[in-house]
Amino acid sequence: MDREALTVFYHQLDRSLFLDDAYKAYSDRDRPLPIGFGQTISQPSLVLEMTWLLSPEKESRVLEIGTGSGYQTALLAEFSGQVYTMERIEELARKARARLDQLGYANIHYRTGDGSQGWPEEAPFDRIILTAAAGKRPLELIGQLAPGGRMVAPVGPPSGQELLLITRDKSGQIQEERRGFVSFVEMVGPYGWEI
Numbered sequence: 001m002d003r004e005a006l007t008v009f010y011h012q013l014d015r016s017l018f019l020d021d022a023y024k025a026y027s028d029r030d031r032p033l034p035i036g037f038g039q040t041i042s043q044p045s046l047v048l049e050m051t052w053l054l055s056p057e058k059e060s061r062v063l064e065i066g067t068g069s070g071y072q073t074a075l076l077a078e079f080s081g082q083v084y085t086m087e088r089i090e091e092l093a094r095k096a097r098a099r100l101d102q103l104g105y106a107n108i109h110y111r112t113g114d115g116s117q118g119w120p121e122e123a124p125f126d127r128i129i130l131t132a133a134a135g136k137r138p139l140e141l142i143g144q145l146a147p148g149g150r151m152v153a154p155v156g157p158p159s160g161q162e163l164l165l166i167t168r169d170k171s172g173q174i175q176e177e178r179r180g181f182v183s184f185v186e187m188v189g190p191y192g193w194e195i
Helices: 003-012 021-026 044-054 071-079 090-102
Strands: 033-036 039-041 061-065 082-087 108-112 125-130 145-155 161-168 174-182
Touching: 003 044, 003 071, 021 033, 033 090, 044 071, 044 125, 044 145, 044 161, 061 071, 071 082, 071 090, 071 125, 082 090, 090 108
Parallel strands: 061 082, 061 125, 082 108, 125 145
Antiparallel strands: 033 039, 145 161, 161 174
């Protein structure tokens, strides 16, 4: 992935397009903002960093768990072949799709529902990204990662998570790197927090 091209597009992408009117004035701030239903749009610097860690390529098939506002989805669609994005909250999914359609993206596939089981009929994926925190490693999603694939996932308790870069080498072996601490909303379902 070309970091310079990613950075240029990141600066060109108007974050206010992905926010409701009440929060548009804060779109240039590097902080998470509410998007309704207890969900947030992540701070831009973290979206950039996660996209860089994921390192999609023009032929990559990417699975995104948590469409949210569609902001991260737009970055993925710009630098990937096909994006398969899942959102459990129907209203957020509808609004994100309208925004992304208006921006002209034709390489995004949408599904509304629980993303904890991934998208088995389209697996394997070259890249997988979670935009909600899993309480434990999401084994079903890791299982959908293709050889040579990369996955970026926040994993840990409500108090804070580690951002993990999980890779599967060409022989199928899984490796994991810890890439710092983050704070995300919960990924509900079997990988949610047990409190």
